Amino acid sequence: METGIHNTSEIGRLKKVLLHRPGGELENLMPEYLERLLFDDIPYLKEAQREHDAFADCLRQQGVEVVYLRDLVAESITDADVRADLIRQFLEESGVRDDRLRESLEDYLSALPDKEMVSAMMAGVRKSQLRTNSARLGDYLSAAGDDYPFAVDPLPNLYFTRDPFATIGTGVSIHKMHTATRNRETLFGKFIFEHHPDYRNVPRWYDRGETSSLEGGDILILSPQVLAVGISQRTEEDSIDALAETVLSESKTFRKLLAFDIPKSRSFMHLDTVFTMVDRDKFTVHPNILQQITVFVMELDENRKMKIRQEDGRLEDILKEHLGLDRVTLIPCGSGSEIDAAREQWSDGSNTLAVGPGEVVVYSRNAVTNRALEEAGIRLHTIPSAELSRGRGGPRCMSMPLWREDP
Numbered sequence: 001m002e003t004g005i006h007n008t009s010e011i012g013r014l015k016k017v018l019l020h021r022p023g024g025e026l027e028n029l030m031p032e033y034l035e036r037l038l039f040d041d042i043p044y045l046k047e048a049q050r051e052h053d054a055f056a057d058c059l060r061q062q063g064v065e066v067v068y069l070r071d072l073v074a075e076s077i078t079d080a081d082v083r084a085d086l087i088r089q090f091l092e093e094s095g096v097r098d099d100r101l102r103e104s105l106e107d108y109l110s111a112l113p114d115k116e117m118v119s120a121m122m123a124g125v126r127k128s129q130l131r132t133n134s135a136r137l138g139d140y141l142s143a144a145g146d147d148y149p150f151a152v153d154p155l156p157n158l159y160f161t162r163d164p165f166a167t168i169g170t171g172v173s174i175h176k177m178h179t180a181t182r183n184r185e186t187l188f189g190k191f192i193f194e195h196h197p198d199y200r201n202v203p204r205w206y207d208r209g210e211t212s213s214l215e216g217g218d219i220l221i222l223s224p225q226v227l228a229v230g231i232s233q234r235t236e237e238d239s240i241d242a243l244a245e246t247v248l249s250e251s252k253t254f255r256k257l258l259a260f261d262i263p264k265s266r267s268f269m270h271l272d273t274v275f276t277m278v279d280r281d282k283f284t285v286h287p288n289i290l291q292q293i294t295v296f297v298m299e300l301d302e303n304r305k306m307k308i309r310q311e312d313g314r315l316e317d318i319l320k321e322h323l324g325l326d327r328v329t330l331i332p333c334g335s336g337s338e339i340d341a342a343r344e345q346w347s348d349g350s351n352t353l354a355v356g357p358g359e360v361v362v363y364s365r366n367a368v369t370n371r372a373l374e375e376a377g378i379r380l381h382t383i384p385s386a387e388l389s390r391g392r393g394g395p396r397c398m399s400m401p402l403w404r405e406d407p
């Protein structure tokens, strides 16, 4: 049972991982609010849970210890003050302004045992759940005259544990998210890394109070010395500057940060939607954007001043140089077909989770890309993916490594 954090690569043998089993939050999705909540469709919860359980079982069979976000948050509630603080901050960040509404929500949450309370926060609270237990609130709700059905919005993207915070080396970066809908997710990270007995002392590389956005799907650990971070729809250059400054000067191993400038669009929201590492010298990429990636190298010079230079040349060669490899193979999503590439990238064909070098978890539905990976000598663990993929994230997005062996 490892405690603390150790994550020095994308491909070292995975020992412990954080997942979130989708829950009631998916049953609080409504067609009119899908876009704001970053969904394109409404997954069928029961089936999504079955698929997610298959994902967790697949990882356990590979010797990985699976822990769940809800449990870590509940275990972080170490005393009554922490609990009261969590409720207070959660409601404040959920935009609950009216005193009557806040009191009623406090009563509702306070009455639940820790785990159930955390699940209720994640699921969101319908006004109809509150109406019955307070006449005073009933007056407020009918007087307020707005027909928005939620007292607290759901957090449907929580099963993408990759994004709200990220483990890097022996520390963590807690994120400011690009959208309001995902920003509340990082509050759980804050409580885990402030209070959980196994995690409260880990170094902090970035914090949710920063002013520019950074999301975990943009952070890839290419080696114990080299990080890659996407400049994307979700992650701004300023955040990368700040992250580089702390990680390169304070971490024990990291020496370089490669910033990958990628197109800013919904389907390529994070670097890991178009590029993931599958082996020491193999990567899967979305071919349509290869021409559109620019790489910047960030390093501290002898005087500990940040130096940034733009790399020219092919991605293979840039990776070869910075990772000290003799050759690099890029395995294209869709295996050379423009149509298959676009379709399978949309369902996270290039979003793989390595459980060890040359061994990755993939969605079953991306058959063309999966065949290409196998032909390149990669061992696949396939998981079902009809419902989970509707949230626009794959095996890598759905997992946050807490402990990997060194590569």
Ligand SMILES: NC(=[NH2+])NCCC[C@H](N)C(=O)O
Pocket: 038, 039, 157, 160, 162, 163, 182, 216, 217, 218, 269, 270, 272, 273, 391, 392, 393, 394, 396, 397
């Ligand atoms: N690391 C990732 N690629 N995560 C995918 C997150 C998908 C989620 N619906 C969002 O838009 O935020």
